Amino acid sequence: MVVVGAGPVGLTAALLLARRGLPVQVLERRSAPYGQPRAVHLDDEALRALADAGVAQGFLALSRPMRGLRLLDGSHRVLAEFARASSSGPHGWPQGSMFSQPDLEELLLAAVRREPLVELHTGCELVGLARDGGVTLDVLDRASGARSRVRAAAVLGCDGANSTVRRLVGARMRDLGRPDRWLVADLRSAQPLPLWPGVHQVCDPHRAATAMPVSGDRYRFEFRLLPGETREDVVARLPALLAPYGAADAEVERVAEYVYRAQVADRWRSGRVLLAGDAAHLTPPFIGQGLGLGLRDVHQLAWKLAAVLAGTAAERLLDTHQAEREPHARAMVRLALLLGRLMTGGGRGAAVLRRAVLAGVRRVPAVARFATDSRTPPLRRGPLVVRRGRAGRRLAGSLLPRAAVVLDGRTVPVDDVLGPGTARLRLLLPGRLAVRPAGGGEVEVADADGGLSGWLRGAGAVAVVVRPDRIVLSAS
Incomplete structure (x- = not known):
């Protein structure tokens, strides 16, 4: 069994498969971990995957509970607040947790190195793939230029938004919405910044923004780029943009331009080659589900792969991967798009309407529960979901x-x-x-x-x- 990609989804997949007795090779094109912050939020449903991979307690030690959501206007006045209780949710953990992705990757890498059934090969780039009963992979050693062939009973592509596996099997991403350009700034501050311990969403039609404490001394700030505006334009204004949060003097660890995309792959399986994580779907960040969707993918796929490869289940069991996961991912991507538009879209008129609507709905308990509940939609009816x-x-x-x-x-x-x-x-x-x-x-x-x-x-x-x-x- 080969997993392509050693990000959090790929490493979790390798641990889940190994715990079911499968020897796994992980191929990663980078020679060392990327080391920069990316994902920062995980809900308690997705944490079930980390628990079955044996790293949930380690994750809780490096993360902190996410306390809810505040919606602010352009002057940073509170439009609505949806707070979470600090107690655990139905799975025994906080319903949302904030963390730094490099910390999670270090935790997963340590677990992989302890697992005798997993071999991690870094600096190895997948350049070719043939399906011939099993799967034959052509692999390039990026340091030496040498090529080798790897035989695998199955391949799981967890190699991200620009997935080589997806390209080699001829799958394509399909757009669910327009891309959106944002500047993301990751900060560190020795002194705690004066931020409420949840996510702040600035619903400003001129400059939508998001601010949140992450974990330890880390913070994240995101600012929408205006049409025609460059990364450099906003970086030059960054101290002024950070000042309302008391963060003008904090250390800027990283600044990057991101294009938030809403996409789902048209095909998640070609024989025994399957896609998961960002290789299969991309979502805007407004509901914090980017990594969570990928962990759900591999958690719901690992046992199926193990059963098929052990000969205890028919090959058609793998058909349920896309049949179950694509509608769920598509629903979550569409929800992120919708909430993003409701919170940040429109012009001045939309901002006035938003204030009026939120003044009413924040007093409705059902709305507050919806805003803080970590539950995601159930899987659709199928061979493994019987709704009678x-x-x-x-x-x-x-x-x-x-x-x-x-x-x-x-x-x-x-x-x-x-x-x-x-x-x-x-x-x-x-x-x-x-x-x-x-x-x-x-x-x-x-x-x-x-x-x-x-x-x-x-x-x-x-x-x-x-x-x-x-x-x-x-x-x-």
Whole structure:
């Protein structure tokens, strides 16, 4: 098995596959980690992938909870505030976490180096690919210029927005919206900046902006580039743009121009070559789902690949990768586009309307819950998502809460009891559950905080079948 790309998605994929017994080679064209900040937010649903890869606790140590969203006008007056409680969400973690991508990559690289089934090859560029029963890769050593061939049972392309794997299999990106140019500035400050500990979105039709504390002494500021404006134009004005946040004197670690794109690949699979992460989809950052979508891709694909390569599942199981993940990714990209337009689009008239609307909706509890809830839409109905009956319609395709249960006197996440395969969970009594892991006997556990019992009863369910990726296959 070969994974192309050693970013967070590719490294997580390698760890997930290795934990299912597959030897994995990771090919990375860079000779050393990129080392610059990029992704800064991850939600608790996507953190399930890091948990199954064995690095969730390490991630929590290097991240901090994201406390919500503030919408500001052009004069930085608060239009609306949607705050998150500091307590954990349904999966036992903060619903949103802020982090620096180099810290996460260092954590994942350390885990990969400890994993005997994973080999990491850096400075190796994929230049050719042939599908001939398995897959043959032509690989260029960028230091020596030497070429070699690598045979693989399957290939997973996690090689980013300019994916070589995507190009070699003839897949194309399809636009869902117009590109948007922004300047991103990553700062460090020895003294804490006077920022609220959530994301600030400046809804200014003249100069939309985003500001947020990241982790430790790091901060991120983003400013939309105006038509005809260059990166240099805005860099020259950066101290003045940062001044309202008290950040004019902070150390600028990096400044980069980004083109935020809304795209989804037309084809995610060619035989045993598959795409994931930015190779398959690109999203504007307004709902913080760029990395999270990629981690969901590999979390929901790793067990399928392992089953097919082990011969315990038919090849057609891989057809469910795009069938499940593309509609979900497309929905999240469209939501990011919509919210971006609502928060930052239009002219002066739109700004006046936005203020009037927000004055009302911020007092509606349902709106506040929508703005702070980390849940994403369930997967569509298909071979692995069976929506029958009231319970099935409500729960199938959604993510099982990672609630705590008590087994033999120990409090553990329910994931530890479910095991690595498809499992069944049913309600015995309020606060008592029975879990049947794949290939094992049924065990009885106590619902430590009532989360699972309440979740089942709230949907009118008494039992669920749970896939290896913790997605509910069916409910009754």
